[in-house]
């Protein structure tokens with residue numbers, strides 16, 4: 001069976017500004033980001049014949065196609081999994097292009113949550129499904145779900161308590177050089193630990209903000225991408241994963257809650273690309289809360305189980321010249337919460353050599369969606 | 383419903399779905415979980431089939447009620463009004479002796495006494511005529 005490894009590439013990236021309140025709708029920012037990505041690639045709206053999006057935004061792929069004046073939309077899908085779907089639209093765009101369903105696919109995410117009430121701010125009269133066993137006890141928001149097992153992680157791993165805070169500090173340092181970032185003022189570990197407690201052991205500065213904005217990329221064949229104006233970011237491997245007895249955010253009903261879906265994705269991702277964690281020069285890992293970054297480091301094999309806290313505390317992610325440079329755009333926590341789709345764009349910048357925290361000599365970049373829910377990821381090469 | 387009780391409303395479970403036998407048991411102050419007829423896995427939360435082996439036949443059986451404290455968090459405002467009025471609000475995860483883990487709360491254990499693997503036993507919090515929630519207390523307490 002032929003693999004799609006190395007047969008497609010990201011040829012263009014586009015984004016709106018990120019802001020607390022952007023002042024116009026998701027339908028508009030989606031189009032702005034898509035047009036910017038096409039312009040970056042040197043293509044036009046007339047070239048588009050595939051559209052892939054993340055769930056939970058205004059407008060279906062065919063609505064977007066109409067608004068772009070697309071003649072024939074030949075492949076489309078909406079990928080579920082919330083933050084776990086951050087890489088999903090690129091995964092399916094690559095599959096559709098590699099199999100000939102379409103030639104130029106858009107993958108995008110518009111997300112305006114800065115302007116919206118959080119979905120968990122209200123509660124239904126009666127809670128159904130698995131959440132019926134969480135909400136009545138006061139486990140309501142994602143921060144609380146992640147905090148619930150983060151304490152167990154510290155206990156089992158023996159990692160220093162401030163290892164989570166260090167992730168926020170490192171990412172803010174990267175954001176301080178990035179003019180797109182919503183938060184750019186450098187912070188210290190003391191700043192993080194003295195910020196307001198949200199859900200113990202997580203403080204305010206260990207949680208991503210809610211922001212408005214949109215991001216898009218253009219996926220096409222490697223051959224076509226090489227004829228376009230930007231250096232292609234070749235999609236070397238893709239993966240999606242959900243695992244046996246997984247439950248969202250806590251994974252509490254799996255035999256080992258710290259064996260996250262992303263660990264399964266990693267196996268397929270590296271297998272498809274013929275690469276391993278030792279080949280990765282920069283990692284863009286989902287970060288809605290600091291512990292989740294550590295889970296990404298372990299899931300993608302940069303650390304063994306229980307070692308990520310020690311790895312971070314030892315300075316292994318500090319800066320663009322670190323042992324493993326990480327979230328060099330500032331991530332969801334400091335650049336803006338585009339549900340991890342902004343990590344996709346930063347992966348491309350690192351391959352092109354155009355990041356504001358550029359890692360020297362990048363041959364391989366890994367982009368990973370939220371590891372703690374049904375997830376997706378891909379590897380980029382030159 | 384008065385405006386006050388609207389604001390104070392606590393999120394409560396739908397007791398009519400696949401978990402109905404669970405809620406009928408808690409009403410009797412009994413803790414039951416599903417057991418798979420094929421592989422004998424103890425399953426929680428309730429599902430329509432065994433999530434270990436996929437077999438469809440499940441039976442509800444009582445469990446010992448003995449558990450250990452697996453982990454916990456303490457939620458701080460902003461919270462839903464019911465919890466905000468009682469903040470900070472501790473939430474725990476417990477591991478039943480039979481294997482499954484549950485999200486719950488501890489009664490009669492001060493937060494400073496929370497410890498990993500603290501021995502616990504089940505208790506019940508009666509919410510109204512229909513609903514009793516599963517909570518835990520210190521074993522032998």
Ligand SMILES: [Zn+2]
Pocket residue numbers: 418419420421422423432433434435436437
């Ligand atoms: Zn079974």
